[in-house]
Amino acid sequence: MVKFVHMSDTHLGYRARRGTTNKWAIENYSKPYEQEIYDCFLKVMIDVSKIKDLDYLVHCGDIFHHPSKYGSYPPPEPARRILKQGLQIFFENTSNQVPFIYIEGNHGIFRGYEYTPFESHINKDQYPNLYYFKERDLIEAIKSDKPLNLEFPDKKVRFYLFPFFEFKSFETYTSAYNNWIKNQQPKDNEYINIAVAHGSAGDETLHSKVNSDDFNYDYVALGHEHGFKKVSRNHYYSGGLLPLNFKERHENQAYLIVNIDDKTRELTRKTKFTDKEIKRVFEIIKIDVSPQDSSEDLIKKIKNELNKYVLNGGFNHNTSARLKFNFEGEIAFEKNWQINDLMLKIRRSCFSQPDKYNMLQLIWKISDISETREDDISAGVIQDYILEKPDDEFKTFVNEKLSEDKTEYNVDKLTEFGMKAIKKALRIMEKEKEV
Numbered sequence: 001m002v003k004f005v006h007m008s009d010t011h012l013g014y015r016a017r018r019g020t021t022n023k024w025a026i027e028n029y030s031k032p033y034e035q036e037i038y039d040c041f042l043k044v045m046i047d048v049s050k051i052k053d054l055d056y057l058v059h060c061g062d063i064f065h066h067p068s069k070y071g072s073y074p075p076p077e078p079a080r081r082i083l084k085q086g087l088q089i090f091f092e093n094t095s096n097q098v099p100f101i102y103i104e105g106n107h108g109i110f111r112g113y114e115y116t117p118f119e120s121h122i123n124k125d126q127y128p129n130l131y132y133f134k135e136r137d138l139i140e141a142i143k144s145d146k147p148l149n150l151e152f153p154d155k156k157v158r159f160y161l162f163p164f165f166e167f168k169s170f171e172t173y174t175s176a177y178n179n180w181i182k183n184q185q186p187k188d189n190e191y192i193n194i195a196v197a198h199g200s201a202g203d204e205t206l207h208s209k210v211n212s213d214d215f216n217y218d219y220v221a222l223g224h225e226h227g228f229k230k231v232s233r234n235h236y237y238s239g240g241l242l243p244l245n246f247k248e249r250h251e252n253q254a255y256l257i258v259n260i261d262d263k264t265r266e267l268t269r270k271t272k273f274t275d276k277e278i279k280r281v282f283e284i285i286k287i288d289v290s291p292q293d294s295s296e297d298l299i300k301k302i303k304n305e306l307n308k309y310v311l312n313g314g315f316n317h318n319t320s321a322r323l324k325f326n327f328e329g330e331i332a333f334e335k336n337w338q339i340n341d342l343m344l345k346i347r348r349s350c351f352s353q354p355d356k357y358n359m360l361q362l363i364w365k366i367s368d369i370s371e372t373r374e375d376d377i378s379a380g381v382i383q384d385y386i387l388e389k390p391d392d393e394f395k396t397f398v399n400e401k402l403s404e405d406k407t408e409y410n411v412d413k414l415t416e417f418g419m420k421a422i423k424k425a426l427r428i429m430e431k432e433k434e435v
């Protein structure tokens with residue numbers, strides 16, 4: 001029997017940003033939600049280190065939130081301290097007998113750099129049982145056409161490592177990765193074979209050989225998606241520890257305790273839902289708006305909801321609420337502005353009275369339900385941007401270009417494609433705002 005913990009996407013150093021109060025959890029050190037993730041991580045490290053007969057702890061990437069994308073700043077100092085503390089707790093409680101296996105994800109690394117923030121933040125050689133794999137290790141393995149794995153002959157367990165790598169970006173990467181991946185196929189089933197990967201099929205960062213049963217792994221530990229997810233009988237995403245944004249609030253986050261029987265290869269699993277540990281209100285609240293609503297009606301509706309969650313004795317960084325209001329109804333242009341105006345005032349008023357309101361974040365979204373035609377970008381979405389009638393303007397533009405060009409194209413079809421592109425771009429911008 002082999003027993004291991006599968007966890008991922010801790011995102012130490014993440015701070016809720018949009019529409020948040022400027023209060024600290026610890027002055028000049030950590031922000032409230034950032035601190036809650038630190039606390040949760042340390043608790044998990046303590047709990048995990050006390051699991052009886054644990055053989056391995058596997059972390060599937062994104063232990064740090066920063067650097068993120070092409071951002072240029074490293075993880076904040078508290079993230080480093082907490083990670084160090086977590087490692088110390090784990091190795092001390094297990095008397096250095098349980099390996100901690102970590103692969104890098106797409107967060108917490110400077111893309112294309114050989115040296116990682118993990119290495120500059122943690123003296124990894126100080127931990128005799130820490131096994132660390134980064135993009136560079138993968139590139140070296142690909143170049144030398146060798147597997148990237150980790151063997152424990154005494155326990156007859158082998159790990160196949162897949163740190164994050166954007167093999168789909170360039171044709172040369174794709175083919176090099178395709179040629180190399182055969183190295184990651186277990187040669188025998190004398191060993192228990194476990195794949196550890198950061199990536200997902202959704203954004204094409206997980207190779208189909210890892211995402212399928214082709215290589216016959218006994219277990220595939222996945223990271224990158226932040227919600228707990230059973231992909232197949234033996235493929236799992238553990239998710240992060242806590243939801244980072246409102247989208248992730250609809251999912252669950254966990255760590256998994258996995259047992260594999262060395263004879264029958266039967267898999268048993270315990271799922272420890274860490275999102276249940278959340279100490280604050282973290283809610284999406286729907287508000288129905290009717291065209292008849294006056295400004296007073298709206299204020300009443302908003303305050304009624306708001307007061308349920310934030311009117312409880314002043315700001316406390318441990319319990320302050322994260323709230324998102326979804327306004328839905330026939331919301332014309334004018335009403336849209338009205339709601340924005342009201343919400344800005346209410347938020348400002350709450351944040352300026354921390355002795356009264358216990359609020360960390362307040363954001364909102366306004367959806368006009370009369371907006372049904374698929375290709376219609378109505379005022380609700382486009383208002384932040386410069387174009388007033390993007391479809392008309394785009395059509396004029398395409399018409400002009402084509403008459404210059406004297407070629408025959410279907411202008412309506414092209415307009416449709418253009419609109420789709422614009423909508424997609426807007427959606428991406430909206431999504432980025434969420435984090």
Ligand SMILES: [Mn+2]
Pocket residue numbers: 062105106107198223224225
């Ligand atoms: Mn990731």
